Amino acid sequence: MSTxxxxxxxxxxxxxLVFAVLGTIxxxxxxxxxxxxxxxxxxxxxLKLIMQIVPPALFDNDxxxxxxxxxxxxxxxTDRPATAYRARLQxxxxxxxxxxxxxxxxxxxxxxxxxxxxxxxxxxxxxxxHKETPGLGDYIEFxxxxxxxxxxxxxxxxxxxxxxxxxxxDGGQFDYMAGATITPxxxxxAVHKTLHYYEENRDQxxxxxxxxxxxxxxx
Amino acid sequence: xxTQQFKxxxxxxxxxxxxxxxxxxxxxPLLAVSNSVVNGISLGLATAFVMAMxxxxxxxxxxxxxxxxxxxxxxxxIAVLVTVVQYAMNxxxxxxxxxxxxxxxxxxxxxxxxxxxxAFASKNPVLPSTLDGLAMGLGLAAVLGVLGGMREIIGxxxxxxxxxxxxxxxxKNWVIHxxxxxxxxxxxxxxxxxxxxxxxxxxxxxxxxxxxxxxxxGNSANVAPVEGGCAVSHxx
Numbered sequence: 146m147s148t149x150x151x152x153x154x155x156x157x158x159x160x161x162l163v164f165a166v167l168g169t170i171x172x173x174x175x176x177x178x179x180x181x182x183x184x185x186x187x188x189x190x191x192l193k194l195i196m197q198i199v200p201p202a203l204f205d206n207d208x209x210x211x212x213x214x215x216x217x218x219x220x221x222x223t224d225r226p227a228t229a230y231r232a233r234l235q236x237x238x239x240x241x242x243x244x245x246x247x248x249x250x251x252x253x254x255x256x257x258x259x260x261x262x263x264x265x266x267x268x269x270x271x272x273x274x275h276k277e278t279p280g281l282g283d284y285i286e287f288x289x290x291x292x293x294x295x296x297x298x299x300x301x302x303x304x305x306x307x308x309x310x311x312x313x314x315d316g317g318q319f320d321y322m323a324g325a326t327i328t329p330x331x332x333x334x335a336v337h338k339t340l341h342y343y344e345e346n347r348d349q350x351x352x353x354x355x356x357x358x359x360x361x362x363x364x
Numbered sequence: 365x366x367t368q369q370f371k372x373x374x375x376x377x378x379x380x381x382x383x384x385x386x387x388x389x390x391x392x393p394l395l396a397v398s399n400s401v402v403n404g405i406s407l408g409l410a411t412a413f414v415m416a417m418x419x420x421x422x423x424x425x426x427x428x429x430x431x432x433x434x435x436x437x438x439x440x441x442i443a444v445l446v447t448v449v450q451y452a453m454n455x456x457x458x459x460x461x462x463x464x465x466x467x468x469x470x471x472x473x474x475x476x477x478x479x480x481x482x483a484f485a486s487k488n489p490v491l492p493s494t495l496d497g498l499a500m501g502l503g504l505a506a507v508l509g510v511l512g513g514m515r516e517i518i519g520x521x522x523x524x525x526x527x528x529x530x531x532x533x534x535x536k537n538w539v540i541h542x543x544x545x546x547x548x549x550x551x552x553x554x555x556x557x558x559x560x561x562x563x564x565x566x567x568x569x570x571x572x573x574x575x576x577x578x579x580x581x582g583n584s585a586n587v588a589p590v591e592g593g594c595a596v597s598h599x600x
Contacts, residue, residue, distance in 0.1 A: 160429070160437075161433050161436060161440075164441070176451060179451040182456065183451070186455060280399075280554055
């Protein structure tokens, strides 16, 4: 067997390697250049959403800094630790913003933030990320439709029955739009579970800025 | 580079060999994101940028790349450029980045990019290659923009919706409500609208070409069948 083919493949391999290394250098450079900016963009976007659902009159603290890490919870649909943002007025708890996930959207998870007032009424809900069908299921986005405002002010005091927390098609109190029922069904269910979570963990959620321990969250 | 060549490359890319309506390459993003003008043009410009840069990057190294591994090397370079664009959009145009989502990384698999690199940049000097990539990309962006405009007007009755995602909050008032109080026509927004719209655009382009030929022959000869009317897409 001659060594020519071996040499040729080694040379081609080396050539490919050089390009791979060059490419990696360019990418590393760009990544480092844009990293801080990307983190800031994501935070800004989140803050913007939080500001939409937490009334400015209800807090005077720095919401983004007053956080609590909540371990992954079945009730919130989260499979990794999530952040809770606490709004306080003159030191007194007023609103908590919980990150929650509806696992059963039409095409996968729907990530949301849910703001709950201290008296267990919803201040508002916003969808952070979803993959629902454009033009059909995406009316859960505030930018596309006001549907999500149905949750503003909703509470167990207003909708007393468990069955009320469903879309109208299933006998509940929440409207939906023809063409997409699975999406709002998932959203309503997740919001309701989040409200339950809040009612069960209210005191811990507003407690000092220490992580919620595993035991407390398991209940 | 002579002016003549310059003009020819430009004309070829934007009109005669248009990626969207003549070569029918890169249909996947074309059909998926052309549901509004802003989405269409944004992805079109991102693609044009990647194409110009990949032309500029590949032309100077074309003699150093062994023939057997040229495709992997080209893909590698294109992927790096696309990722750079993705990072940049993620950092500076976050809203748009979220809207275009998966279609930004998918520029890598858009076969028009590799097709131009393989057909042109691997055989030509830097300047013409860059221009060729840019012209082809702009041609695609134009089709995406027109198709996006058609679908947006018919589907939602607006134009330029979402412009604030690309240019910041200041542009929020630029949205034009072409048809006030429009209820929307879902078909145009969903994928079928893209196919129907693209079909109409191709038909329009062919009609123009046919008329041109007709004129050139002094209106005497019979109308010839449209050349390339049965072109087959070579990929996505």
